[in-house]
Amino acid sequence: MTATGSAAIHAARPEPIAAPPFAVISGAQVQRALQGRESQVVELAEAVYRLHGAGDSVNPPSYFLRFPDRPSARIIALPASVGGQVRVDGLKWISSFPDNVAAGLPRASAVLILNDHDTGYPFACLESSIISATRTAASAALAADWLSRGRKRPARAGFFGVGLIARYIHAFLAATGWSFDEIGVHDLSAVHAAGFRGYLEQSGVASRVTVYDRAEQLIRSSDLVVFATVAGQPHVTNPAWFGHDPLVLHISLRDLAPEILLASANIVDDVDHCLKANTSPHLAEQLTGGRGFLLGTLDDVMAGRVTLPAGRAVVFSPFGLGVLDLAVGKYVYDEVARRGELQVIDGFFHELRRYG
Numbered sequence: 483m484t485a486t487g488s489a490a491i492h493a494a495r496p497e498p499i500a501a502p503p504f505a506v507i508s509g510a511q512v513q514r515a516l517q518g519r520e521s522q523v524v525e526l527a528e529a530v531y532r533l534h535g536a537g538d539s540v541n542p543p544s545y546f547l548r549f550p551d552r553p554s555a556r557i558i559a560l561p562a563s564v565g566g567q568v569r570v571d572g573l574k575w576i577s578s579f580p581d582n583v584a585a586g587l588p589r590a591s592a593v594l595i596l597n598d599h600d601t602g603y604p605f606a607c608l609e610s611s612i613i614s615a616t617r618t619a620a621s622a623a624l625a626a627d628w629l630s631r632g633r634k635r636p637a638r639a640g641f642f643g644v645g646l647i648a649r650y651i652h653a654f655l656a657a658t659g660w661s662f663d664e665i666g667v668h669d670l671s672a673v674h675a676a677g678f679r680g681y682l683e684q685s686g687v688a689s690r691v692t693v694y695d696r697a698e699q700l701i702r703s704s705d706l707v708v709f710a711t712v713a714g715q716p717h718v719t720n721p722a723w724f725g726h727d728p729l730v731l732h733i734s735l736r737d738l739a740p741e742i743l744l745a746s747a748n749i750v751d752d753v754d755h756c757l758k759a760n761t762s763p764h765l766a767e768q769l770t771g772g773r774g775f776l777l778g779t780l781d782d783v784m785a786g787r788v789t790l791p792a793g794r795a796v797v798f799s800p801f802g803l804g805v806l807d808l809a810v811g812k813y814v815y816d817e818v819a820r821r822g823e824l825q826v827i828d829g830f831f832h833e834l835r836r837y838g
C-alpha cells in the first residue's frame with residue numbers, strides 16, 4: 483500500500499466507541515417513571531403520530547406467531563424505528579394468552595428492546611405490558627380529544643369489555659380532563675364487570691355507574707363507547723344501535739360488523755396496518771373491495787387534512803403502532819436514567835475484540 487493510501491485509511495478511521503451499557507428495567511420502575519405523566523405521554527403519542535405521518539419512522543407489519551396446539555394464543559413482534567427527537571430503534575415482543583385471565587394472570591405479557599441509533603446495539607430490555615397499555619390508553623385519549631372537537635363532548639362513557647386495557651383507558655381519560663355524568667359497563671363476565679365497577683368506585687369518580695347486561699343498552703346509553711374485549715370476530719352487528727352517532731374507540735378491532743363501519747366515519751392510526759389480520763376495517767375492505775369507507779388517519783385529522791362529517795358515528799380503530807411503544811419506552815428509559823436508577827448488567831456484551 484502507498485503511504486498516501488495508508489494515510490487516507492488512517493484519516494477515515496472513526497473514533498473508537500464502546501458498546502453501550504445494557505440495562506434491565508422492571509415493571510415497578512416502568513410504573514414509577516410513568517406515574518402522573520398521563521398528559522406528557524398523550525403529547526408524546528401526538529408527536530409520534532405526526533412523525534409517523536411525515537414519514538420519519540419505519541414501522542413494518544407486525545409479525546403474528548400463532549400455535550396449532552394453542553389456537554387462542556399468539557405472540558406478536560413489532561419492530562420499529564422512530565426519528566425526530568426520540569431517535570431510537572427496537573422491538574416489542576408481546577404475548578396474548580387469553581386463558582391466563584381465568585387463572586388469575588394478566589392476558590398480555592411483553593418485553594421491549596431498545597437499540598442504539600448509531601451502533602445498533604441493544605441497550606435496554608424493559609417490562610412492556612405497562613408500556614403497551616399506557617401507549618394504547620394515551621392513543622385512545624388523544625383520539626377521544628381530537629375526534630370530539632367540533633361535536634358535543636361526550637358526557638356518557640360506555641366501556642364494552644373491561645379488563646386491564648379498559649382500566650388504563652379510563653385512567654388516561656380521567657387524568658387528561660375527561661369527566662362523565664354516567665359510566666356504563668358491559669362485559670360477558672359478571673365478575674369482570676363487578677371488578678371494573680369496584681375500580682371506578684375506588685378511583686373516586688363522581689359519575690353514576692351502571693352495569694348493563696345487554697350490549698345494546700350499553701351502546702344506546704353512551705356517547706363515547708370503548709371496545710376492549712378479546713373477541714375474534716364481530717359480535718355487534720346492528721347499525722341502528724349507533725343511530726345516536728357516538729364516538730367509538732374500537733381498541734379491540736374485531737367487535738364491529740363491517741356494516742357498522744360502512745355507516746360510520748372511520749379513522750385509523752395507519753391504513754396499511756389496520757387493514758390486516760381480519761380486523762373489522764379489514765372485513766369492510768373485503769366486503770366492499772376497496773378502502774373508500776376510510777376517512778383517513780388520526781394524523782390526517784390532527785393536520786386538518788380530514789374533517790369529520792356531522793350526523794354519523796365516528797369509529798377510531800387503532801392497530802397499535804410499534805413506534806408508540808418505542809417512544810414511551812425511551813421516555814421511561816430516560817426517566818429511569820435521570821433518576822440514577824438504571825440496573826446495568828455489567829459485561830453483557832462480552833466478545834468485543836475483533837481478534838480476541
Ligand SMILES: NC(=O)c1ccc[n+]([C@@H]2O[C@H](COP(=O)([O-])OP(=O)(O)OC[C@H]3O[C@@H](n4cnc5c(N)ncnc54)[C@H](O)[C@@H]3O)[C@@H](O)[C@H]2O)c1
Nearest residue numbers: 618643644645646647669670674710711712734800801802
Ligand atoms: N389496538 C391496540 O393498540 C391494542 C393495544 C393493546 C390491547 N388491545 C386489545 O385490547 C383488548 C383488551 O385487552 P385486555 O388486556 O384488557 O384483555 P382482558 O382479557 O384483560 O379483558 C378483556 C375483557 O373483555 C371481556 N370480553 C371478551 N369478549 C367479550 C364480548 N364479546 N363482549 C363483552 N365482553 C367481552 C372479557 O370478559 C374481559 O373482561 C384485546 O383485544 C387486545 O388485543 C389493543
